[in-house]
Amino acid sequence: MVSLIVTSCGNSEKIAKAVARKLKAKYSPLTISSFPDGDIYLKYNTDVKGKKVVIVQGFQPGSDQSLYRIIFAAETAKDLGAKKVILAAPYLGFMRQDKRFNPGEAISSRIMAKHLNICLDKIITFDTHIHRYKSLKDIFTIAAKNLTTNDLIADHIKKKIKNAVIIGPDWESFQWAEHIANKIGVESTVLEKTRHSSRKVSVKMIKPIDLKNKNVVIVDDIISTGHTIAEAAKKARKMGANSITAIGVHGLFVEDAISKLKKAGVTKVTTTNCIKHKTNKIDVAPLLADELRKEK
Helix, strand or coil, X not given: CCCXXXXXXXXXXXXXXXXXXXXXXXXXXXXXXXXXXXXXXXXCCCCCCCCEEEEECCCCCCHHXXXXXXXXXXXXXXXXXXXXXXXXXXXXXXXXXXXXXXXXXXXXXXHHHHHHHHHCCEEEEECCCCCCCCCHHHCCCCEEEEECCHHHHHHHHHHHXXXXXXXXXXXXXXXXXXXXXXXXXXXXXXXXXXXXXXXXXXXXXXXXXXXXXXXXXEEEEEECCCXXXXXXXXXXXXXXXXXXXXXXXXXXXXXXXXXXXXXCCCCEEEEECCCCCCCEEECXXXXXXXXXXXXX
């Protein structure tokens, strides 16, 4: 049996340690620093020859630096004789630029995948933003697994929120909302989003349902600026919702998003720990451990 070595490049350390414990595998963090001229210094602190190395590293904070560190860590593991190198990225960055929207732009997702295809044997991620791609196989030539946190979110709602109604704030998020609602046996609907600019959107309900005195749960994969969820929250508040909870898989929270959501009427914000944040209440480590157990 080939043993597993779990490591990380600075992000996702809590998940990495939890996964190592669950798998009874060794956790050995990398030593990463900079030379005086700013070049990266990276060092493994355990022997990886003949072993499977699992790099647990989300792309936030610092997506550019994270990608750079992952490439160095993976290439070094291969050079040191690792049998297999797996990246477990709770949050996979660069996925939102999946086409050339304007002349001259880089298609970031394809460039990121091209570099990871060279140095990795497998990538595992969670609910990654797939919009114009059919699956991760459209850009990855290596084995790629996109795990979903739907059931974890459903279990959280079932335990914590009574008399719930699930809302997807736009068509992209409805796949999560509908699955979660069906899992816990409650109603769901979706809002149609009209984007007027990068920071201004308006919404209307596609399948009308009664929200009066309901505890509304708005579910989305990414909470970035918070504009989309804020508009959904305003709609729910006008329709008489008792409370409004926003649940995101990946909480980026840029441009004072939390304050924006509170102002819009959101009473609670909850995220998974794919990106470390004070709103983390849903742990993805058990799900990742289950997937990695197949490697043992």
